[in-house]
Amino acid sequence: MIESATRRIVFGHVSGQQLPVTLESMGYNPDQEKVSRPDGYHVYHWLQTAQGEGVIHIEDKRLTLPEGSGMLLLPGTPHRYEALTAGTWRTYYLTFAGSSAGHILESLDMHTDAFYRWESEAPLTGMLKEMLDRHDSAADMFNxxxxxxxxxxxxTLNKYGHLHNNTSISRNVDKLQPLLKWMESRYGDPEIGLSDLASQLDVSGRYLNSLFLQTFGLSPYAYFVRLRIRKSKELLLGYPDLTVKEISRHVGFRDVSHFVATFRRQSGVTPEQFRRLH
Incomplete structure (x- = not known):
């Protein structure tokens, strides 16, 4: 569960420390406010969505930050960001510098402002929360x-984050937003096929397939199936009285054995094992 209280840890001035990577701050914001920095931030800045959706503006680019995505900003990059809609946008963030930060990012080929996406099962999803929890429970005098x-x-970001930093990808994400929102509301309908997905944007199935592959590295239907599995995990954990068969119907699978096989293929465990583990 995502905590509701604001958590922010400030580690002070980073310029006087000689550690290779030095954190200036990290935190969690349950209701991200609008931020505008025409002169950029003075150290490296990472911002990721925990829940909801935001939009960040960098020069002439407008990038949407849904769940499972984040933005790495270099020092001095002008930017502004805010919630995409009236709904709550919850974020994690960290700011850092250090004597070798630039060299490390250069060696990882992460030396430009960059937008990243990752799968919900990737360690990136909960890593900043774990860092906050670990700091709360440990005495770390010298950081x-x-x-x-x-x-x-x-x-971890370099290993699991899929880099999407060109303008065409950014435009694709914006173009797909209406369909992605529609998928969120219709994942329980087992009758939906590729033609139904394409009709939401009034494009051909071939064009939609190309758009998804270019943007996410997945076909539209594979993306839809992953959404269903993600929703099933929420139900497995949030509704312990629901059976696996009932959950499979809720997320659009006609056959429970097909659901279990798909879940296991994507998660490495069965739905029941996932429920017990978590």
Whole structure:
């Protein structure tokens, strides 16, 4: 569960420390306010969506940040961001510098402002919450633990984050938003096929397939199936009295054995095992 209270940890000035990567701050914001920085931020800045959706403006680019995505901003990059709709936008963030931060990012080929996406099962999803929890429960007088955590986070982002930083990808994401929102409301309908998805944008199935592959590396229907599995996980954890068969129907599977096989293929465990583990 995502906590409702604001959590912010400030580690002070980073310029005087000689650690390879030094955290300036990290935190969780349950109701992200509008932010405008015409001169950019003075150190590296990572912002990711925990829940809801936001939009960030960088130069002439407008990037949507749904769940499972985040933005790495270099020092001095002018930007502004706000919630995409009237709904709540919950975010995690960290700001960092350090004597070797630039060299480390250069070696990871992460030396530009960049937009990243990742699968919900990837460690990135809950990593900043774990870092906050770990700091709350540990005495780290010299900030060595959080420095190591920051380095580990960058390595994890490099491994699991799918880089989408060109203008065409950004436009694709914006173009697909109406369909993605429609999918969120119709994932329980087992009758939906590719033609139904394409009709929501008034495009051909072939064009929609190309758009999804270019943007997410998945076909539209594979994306839809992953959405169904993600929703099933929410039901498995949030409604312990629901049976696996009932959940499979709720998320649009006609056959429970097909649901279990798909769940296992994507998650590495069966739905019942997932419920017990979590």
């Amino acid at each position: 060595l633990g959080v420095s190591a955590d920051a380095y580990r986070f960058l390595l």
